[in-house]
């Protein structure tokens with residue numbers, strides 16, 4: 040596993056965080072024209088044409104800047120932050136103003152992934168991508184039919200998380216679980232949060248036991264310490280974590296999460 044991570048780190052700088060495809064030229068067909076062109080082709084012919092179109096750069100501009108997805112995984116007892124970059128939506132063909140989602144066989148999807156240094160996401164990654172989408176519905180949860188659509192992914196950074204989220208006051212602790220009182224202000228802080236000038240804000244998240252993470256607060260001045268105050272409803276359970284955002288919108292360090300239960 041370690042060697043896989045190394046390979047990913049070496050490969051990435053060349054890819055930057057953009058899909059490695061030629062810039063789109065106006066001579067390439069938009070979705071309406073392309074649809075007419077492929078409508079009557081056999082599947083083999085159609086997929087050959089789609090492959091040519093993608094490799095020629097007939098992909099909208101908005102899909103080319105990859106978005107980070109950050110998840111935490113414990114490997115052999117050490118918590119790592121894993122960040123991979125994904126296209127902001129399923130692969131479409133055409134221009135920004137005239138494009139269409141393009142169903143394709145897994146064979147073609149894999150061929151495109153191979154040529155762009157990308158991976159096809161697993162169902163688990165697809166759920167992570169959905170959970171990380173800034174707008175509800177911007178990415179779709181994984182369903183079987185979506186297997187035919189490409190979601191290009193580059194794994195680029197693996198870094199240990201920095202420090203841990205701290206909650207106060209607590210009623211008690213049970214094997215690492217912090218039990219909190221409901222309907223009263225709880226301070227959620229990240230003592231080891233980065234304080235450099237490039238950090239524009241620290242976001243704190245609650246990931247419920249079932250469901251997607253929600254932002255419970257943002258501290259836009261990490262230089263004087265990173266913390267927010269939040270009032271939890273009784274019965275809330277899940278994990279609190281924090282993430283630092285840089286001026287260019289990328290994330291930097293992530294905190295180790297802490298498990299909470301609210302009574």
Ligand SMILES: [Ca+2]
Pocket residue numbers: 258259260261262263264265266
């Ligand atoms: Ca602060």
